[in-house]
Amino acid sequence: MIRRPLRIALVAPLVSPIAEPFLGGSQALLFDLACELARRGQAVTLFAADRSRVPGAEVVTLGIDPALMAPAAFSGPDPGDPADQERERLAFLRIAYEVRRRAADFDLVHNHAFDAPAFELLGQSHRRVLHTLHLPPVLDRVVEAAAAASRQATMVTVSRSMAGAWRPWVGESRVILNGVPVARIAPGPPVAGRWLFVGRIAPEKGIEDALAVAESAGRRLRVVGGVYDAAYHAGLENRLALHDAIGAQPRDRVFMEMGSAQGLLMPARWEEPFGLTAVEA
Incomplete structure (x- = not known):
């Protein structure tokens, strides 16, 4: 029997392109993951902000300008600006719509974005969704969305410490440590x-x-x-x-x-x- 490649849709954080130089570790790790999956013969599709570039992967351009995506405030209260939240939601609606339109093209949707709309919308777009929690549970609206998503999706954390921090909201998660080249x-x-x-x-x-x-x-x-x-x-x-x-x-x-x-x-x-x-x- 000839085994076909696994067809994986990766969803990126939208605050910056997935391209060098990377804004942070989650962007670099997502780039590494996409490149390695493609190198191993898997079919990788990346949904990300404009100007993203990943060798070997299909990068879907949806007119998402990372300059318009407001960064989250991790060090204090984050009430969020309604206009920023609306832009964020519209951007993830574009991704969710495209994932749903092409649902038959993917075996799995793997989300790396730490934004409430990503957790809320992707589960409505595909029956098999995995969320990697790269960050601690510090933003209430994100924590609530992740908790709701965990009832149907698979949750992954990047360390045992994070698995423990997230346990009250998402239950047991699979720990997959970050790779270092x-x-x-x-x-x-x-x-x-x-x-x-x-x-x-x-x-x-x-x-x-x-x-x-x-x-x-x-x-x-x-x-x-x-x-x-x-x-x-x-x-x-x-x-x-x-x-x-x-x-x-x-x-x-x-x-x-x-x-x-x-x-x-x-x-x-x-x-x-x-x-x-x-x-x-």
């Missing part, structure tokens, strides 16, 4: 005095604490990471100017920075779901 990470000779911070520029990542540690030691901190919270970044610009902030970088460049650093500062202010940066470093 160790073959691409090579230690190099350390640059004297180079301390490194890698992560999106947002309060929960602890960038202010990292800057304070470096400043107290008389060091310039090398900061690698894209702007997730624009207002928060604006308040830090003068301080970052005293350090070496080089913005978001392709992953191979990030790995080079890690390989040449004397140490990595990662003073996260929340419960890290996995801690990918620490593992890579």
